[in-house]
Amino acid sequence: MHRFLSAPVAVCHSIEATRLIEATAMADLPPRALMQRAGQSLARFALAVAPHARTIWIACGPGNNGGDGMEAAIHLRRLHPNVVVTWFGDMRQLPSEAKQALEAAMEAGVTFAIQPPDSLRPGDLCIDALLGIGANRAPKGKMNEWLQLMRSAPSDLISVDVPSGLDAESGVLLPNMGFGETTMMAGILLPGALPDITRSVKHPQQRRYTLTFLSGKPGLLTGEGIDLAGEIWLDPLGAETWVRAVQPEWTVNRSKPKRVVDHHAHKGARGDVVIVGGAGDAQKDHSMAGACTLAGAAALHGGAGRVYMHLLDARAPRNNPLQPELMYRSIRDLDLQKVTAVCGCGGGDAVGTLIPDLFTDCKQLVLDADALNVVATDAALRTLLQYRAQMGWQTVMTPHPLEAARLLGRKDAAEVQANRLQAVRELVDVFECVVVLKGSGTLIAGPGMPCHINVTGNSRLATAGTGDVLAGFIGALMAQGMPAFEAACAAVRRHGEVADEWPTATQLTALDVAHRL
Ligand SMILES: NC(=O)C1=CN([C@@H]2O[C@H](COP(=O)(O)OP(=O)(O)OC[C@H]3O[C@@H](n4cnc5c(N)ncnc54)[C@H](O)[C@@H]3O)[C@@H](O)[C@H]2O)[C@@H](O)CC1
Ligand SMILES: Nc1ncnc2c1ncn2[C@@H]1O[C@H](COP(=O)(O)OP(=O)(O)O)[C@@H](O)[C@H]1O
Ligand SMILES: [K+]
Incomplete structure (x- = not known):
């Protein structure tokens, strides 16, 4: 795991390429192994980011991004006294690995709640494991409420893989999010009163992180992605060989100006x-x-x-x-x-x-x-x-x-x-x-x-x-x-x-x- 933009070379793959990397890596590994690695990585990252959190709230969604959150909850539960999971999904439609992760989390005694914790303070931690690269429409209803709550809380926020609702390719927030769909939650949000949910209105100092898996995603670096993602960390989950085998589409710009250096240069030679x-x-x-x-x-x-x-x-x-x-x-x-x-x-x-x-x-x-x-x-x-x-x-x-x-x-x-x-x-x-x-x-x-x-x-x-x-x-x-x-x-x-x-x-x-x- 490393800070994405600190690497000497940072590249981004398209979502199609990331899916290919994921499929190839999964074919070579036992079932659930990649998701377990993602969960372990997330748990480690969470404790590093918010070592003094009183409460860690993990909001899990209906796909494998939610599965990553469940796997993390299994580890965090052993290491932290107050880990709360809220889950938004349908057991019958869960992808098989996420379903196994959910069952394992229940078996491990992870605390599931219907509602998010009522008071989140500075130093607490929210983990957004609602949607990853499979987001294909604007989050609505309860999912949207949870997202709004996390993004307007005074606590730190980790987005798992991608901030939920962000198109990981284009950096665009999927349409309609945050407009006219908000209901009152814990006195924090006013209905329809958030013109811009990309930055916390009440707590502009919220520390935001995205822990992204396998590959860099271009949508984290352009458009609305930059504000939502915060500091980006990348964990290739041990799949570096497969990542290198797939051509990246975007490179993070590191170019530097080169200027004339000849000692004998005159103004006519300098362009x-x-x-x-x-x-x-x-x-x-x-x-x-x-x-x-x-x-x-x-x-x-x-x-x-x-x-x-x-x-x-x-x-x-x-x-x-x-x-x-x-x-x-x-x-x-x-x-x-x-x-x-x-x-x-x-x-x-x-x-x-x-x-x-x-x-x-x-x-x-x-x-x-x-x-x-x-x-x-x-x-x-x-x-x-x-x-x-x-x-x-x-x-x-x-x-x-x-x-x-x-x-x-x-x-x-x-x-x-x-x-x-x-x-x-x-x-x-x-x-x-x-x-x-x-x-x-x-x-x-x-x-x-x-x-x-x-x-x-x-x-x-x-x-x-x-x-x-x-x-x-x-x-x-x-x-x-x-x-x-x-x-x-x-x-x-x-x-x-x-x-x-x-x-x-x-x-x-x-x-x-x-x-x-
Ligand atoms: N399969 C694996 O082993 C791994 C999966 N990974 C995780 O899996 C994620 C991708 O998983 P998925 O393909 O399941 O995608 P998501 O976890 O993003 O979920 C997709 C599901 O959510 C539904 N959905 C999309 N937008 C919605 C909305 N606005 N409201 C409600 N439901 C919505 C879709 O219909 C689909 O059922 C990655 O982002 C990453 O977090 C990584 O951890 C790598 C390992
Ligand atoms: N929010 C922003 N973040 C980063 N760069 C920005 C932002 N807004 C504007 N810029 C940069 O500022 C410059 C504005 O250029 P432009 O819109 O042509 O302005 P003008 O026509 O007034 O010179 C561009 O280089 C653009 O990339
Ligand atoms: K997410």
Whole structure:
């Protein structure tokens, strides 16, 4: 057992692959052996996490995840005076190993209760063994009540294998959970009053853990999974050989920026970047020039030798006293073959007029924000992107979920969020370039590349302009010679790390991120 993200290499398997690993491992082991190992592991973990718990409540569900909980209860009962199991299931429909585990738990004298313990205190422990990778619909009724109670309690929480109700593949909480289905429980919950059950409303400091078995699961690292899972531990249950035999689909992003190191390097050898965007509307008195400044600052702090700005807003000043290193110049006056262009930041519709030239002339291109919106509506640009791929020219797209929805012709961002992993792969297939699908658990994929899940960053990045900073940083790394996919991975990881390192009590602005890269 080890902390998942501390391992030198951390990979995630699809749920189909995990099922295959489980089936192969089980075929080589006596019946119930794997579940017994899971139970032992869980019991050990529970005592390590909450050594002083007065009460340990294990909520067991109708499948094998519940079986893991029962097996743990058998061990914990011997070691702890107050272990209470509540079970939600139907004996006739229990899978055979879970049924054996339930019978063994009864025989061992495990305490079963109809209701959860009435008062859970800090230091107590809840174990969610309700649903694992077999969750296929939103938990309702009593199961949902128990989940809500566990997630809003002051006690610590361990989710067994996966937080119940989370789609372990996509990181999406199965629909309708927590909305309008809640009843009053022990005075803790108000009916329908929980807008977000992923974080404990009453006790935001609840320590959350997920002890996952056999393989890493991508849904723990993206979308809603990160908040629900807490700290992730992995126990391969002695099935490492079978795990290694199955190809993982996702790798945790560990890439680091590589910057020019030659002592004799001069500014012309350190890569040129041009930022294209910053549109304005004189009639409305609008300007988005600041988006370009942020991307430009990120490119400078990301190590580029020279950073040029092509501003679309004719009224915006051509110098910025806060970042005097930026040079203002039209792309017409630059050799686009030699410069990395970061296009779209605050570009509005106006950026569309420049995109065909950039697509045909510029060998290294980062497309963000409005440039993506232009691509979404123009099939000819899609063909140009395919042409670029054939020429071996490098393109990175950095959509947030709504931009991704537009690119894929989906109704809204929610349709992308419903399966981020699938969406990023589809974007790569359609546009044949490196794609960074931003958000909690950013995903990076590229043609013929292993898909990466990024685990740095937090919601402090959810502030205007941080996406411009990321785009500028990716451009800077490409300009310094990193291939597009590596540059995207390295930039995303470092961008998130800056937010993780930032003092908790201090607000983080996009410009702060740029300055810390
Ligand atoms: N078989 C084994 O020996 C092992 C099983 N393991 C555990 O087994 C889990 C997978 O077991 P299962 O495939 O039985 O899956 P689950 O334990 O997730 O349960 C699936 C069952 O729950 C029902 N269900 C799904 N969503 C529901 C909902 N919202 N409300 C009520 N019922 C719902 C399904 O119809 C199905 O009957 C893993 O996550 C892991 O915890 C691991 O311990 C490895 C060893
Ligand atoms: N909750 C979050 N956790 C981690 N990263 C986040 C979160 N919210 C936003 N981010 C990151 O912040 C950046 C926001 O980019 P974007 O939405 O394009 O903003 P903007 O257009 O204002 O620059 C992305 O890199 C995204 O991954
Ligand atoms: K669970």
